[in-house]
Amino acid sequence: MTEHTLTVAGVAVDTRHWIGGERVASAETFTDVSPIDGSVLGEISRGTAAEADLAVAAAKAAFPAWAATSRAERARILHAVADGVEKRIEDLAIVETTDNGALLRSHRRGVMPRVAHNFRFFADWLLKLDHEDFETRGHTNHVSWDPAGPSVLITPWNAPLMLSTWKVAPALAAGNTVVRKPAEWTPLTASLLADIAAEAGLPAGVLNIVQGYGSEIGDALTSHPDVRRISFTGSVPTAQRITQSAAANLTPLSLELGGKSPLLVFADADLDLAVDLAVEQYDNAGQVCLAATRVLVEETVAEEFTRRFAEKAAAVVQGDPRDEATDIGPNIHERQLEKIDGFVRRAVEAGARAVVGGHRGEGRYYAPTLLTDVAQDSEIVQEEVFGPVLTLQTFTTEDEAVQLANDTRFGLAATLATGDRDRAARVTQRLVAGTVWVNCFFVRDLQAPFGGSRHSGVGREGGTWSFDFYCDLKNTVTAPKGWKDHG
Template sequence: MTEHITTVAGVAVDTRHWIGGRRVPSAETFTDLSPIDGSSLGEISRGGGEEAAAAVAAAKAAFPGWAATPRTERARLLRAIADGVEKRLQDLAIVETHDNGALLRSHRRGVMPRVAHNFRFFADWSLRLGHEDFETRGHTNHVSWDPAGPSVLITPWNAPLMLATWKVAPALAAGNTVVLKPAEWSPLTASLLADIAAEAGLPAGVLNVVQGLGAEIGDALTSNPDVRRISFTGSVPTARRIAASAAAGLTPLSLELGGKSPLLVFADADLDLAADLAVEQYDNAGQVCLAATRILVEETAAEEFTRRFTEKASALRQGDPRDETTDIGPNVHSRQVEKIDGFVRRALAAGARAVIGGGPDTDLGGLYYRPTLLTGVGQDSEIVQEEVFGPVLTLQTFSSEDEAIALANDTRFGLAATVATGDPERARRVTARLVAGTVWVNCFFVRDLRAPFGGSRLSGVGREGGDWSFDFYCDMKNTVTAPGSGQPHG
């Protein structure tokens, strides 16, 4: 038994899959490395087609019973999982910090409490889900949300447990069974979630967790004809492969694919606030899909904005994410750092200038990339058009509102946008014309689970949150009843 247990800062984590209510090993493993110092966190079971098929089969077998479980009972179990998350909040925070390098203080204060909130919110929302009946020539129309079936959820490494439960919670609340495939660079808290769910009393097979390399196990999951929903957060190239794999079964997809979001700073803005918003984009070492990495500043305010931004950014403390005083930790993996540095080096070679940063912090180690701001970049340049997913921002200027909007919308993406202005009328005009799933005005990263979340263009397909999550994870049914035939329920 102990050969399948790894200990992370005193927290025991099972490295096997969780399939059908039991732990299942694989013949092969992969090494999980900590971005803090490159140390091994354990040898993780490396699943493939066999494990994928077993997990989907377990989810299929458990689906009829879970779908028939009353909403109130499903909600009770989800709240019990939330209770379990809160009881193990410290363990989850410690393990995830070691696994993906994000700040321990953020995990303790915000991320893990949000994990518990995800379960409670969707448990409660499922109980209020409904639509008023309506009449058609004396006939009654009754709309219901029927569980769709086994759901495959493929999640990223930048906020592993929070983003996983953002999908797991509504899928379970809807009455679906789940196969969760966490990112191979940060798989450990998904394993702990399986333990928590089992301790809460979730029936065997309702939640399954399979680990492995995406290229080896992904297609086996997404092409399985018994899978009825696929939700994925990650890159555009991977999403294309998933969509092609799912096409044969016409399996519905929800895709959140990152972005290249703008921060528009008008001269009438509170420039201190605008600079704070810009510095906030370095959160999680820049590994945030919503990050406004393209700063667009009105020409007349550019010099003063840059001065204030540089002063604030220079005060950030980069270092060990376990230290309470650290503001920026490491990036997740050497391959990610190589990707980030490649973008920056090519931009500098093309004529960009690094106002701050411009390379790794070699004193801290190979995975700590210095917060970087580049100027002198063209709108068509790679650094402006492609997602870097690291602590790298660009700054461009504009002279008019129309130019600001044109620059903001001139990428293939459309996930989010942030606007800094002191003019409410301008805010209304500009936000109405921006292509984005979420727009923040004089704020950033204020998220409410009642609101729709998703992107336009290459930033994704579909919306999740509130009713939108249940619309995706359910099959919508309209029952039309003739007069005098009684009323349907559910």
């Protein structure tokens, strides 16, 4: 091991940036801490504007050759990256669990295999990306997707590698070069991905990884005049700063932001299914932007729903995420834990009642919580908590349910539990949300558009929508005459 390497459960991770195909150290570092037990994992190179400039320059230099690389060759390399991910699923799983506290069993069985799938999906989609030519008064129109250029991708800490590859994979497939900045609380699997990509044959400078704080390196990246695309997943306040930073260069943005999604439970629903869906919102300690944290239940079944929910929630096992028996791990950071606890304390002081939980546990664990007696205009109902905290409100009519569901500034997702197909059709049509699940939750196909309405985001990811963002779409119109015969 070297001074720039740390070890997590036997897995070596380089703590330096990855720029232009080389490891680059910074003069300063920041400390990476595991949320599981508060142990220090290591010191990570802390980038500044200097590293931002270096990474963008590397991406700019590598762009012409990568953009000119054939679709087939780009797809081949992305499949090789997926092969590399699959070979290192165990390494990636244990490192990410240690770094962000999510369940090891989920990383092994679902998340890391999905990372590989993300690369394969966009590699394959690239090869079939096409728009049929069409005629205009005898002229031929041909639509093409041209690589846009260096892209800055700023990714979150709640599912660091998987969420980042929803961006990295289509950006690379499109022919763009990438500068990725992982969240400073979870930098480690980004470094491992750089190793995997290099081993897969991705040319130097096509993928660059820079680490650090948003205020020190993020602003330099998002305001850089050589950046052609910016994609960000995170909070609304950070997105507002990024938008201002990118405005001077009119850099196109894709923003996947917060949510305050509703779960509507009608009296005709399968109540056991509805309870299961509600308890599922505690997944990843509630650190899921899509989580349906506002449970809206028809008044006639609210008492029975609450009783069953409390029984089901009591069986949820909270503990070390490396333990197979654990259902919920820790929250990411002491700062986040204090934020969650503050939301709950203020809600209780305002008259809310904690039917389940409502308090901190030991370390960085917060008890799964359900609050009732909350007002629609209260902070706990209107603002994203990003922790294992749900609210429960009742409604008496379909119109009231829809009104409550839509009455926030967000519009990321919604979940609906009903046994009536006609009602499902009526209600889903009226909900303001980028994704609506009916009698299910978190089923996502990369062919589908993903994103939010209102303050939940700008743009859509997935399938052709991703390529529409990462490319400059061009229409070429060709006349039927004017050609010389060179026979």
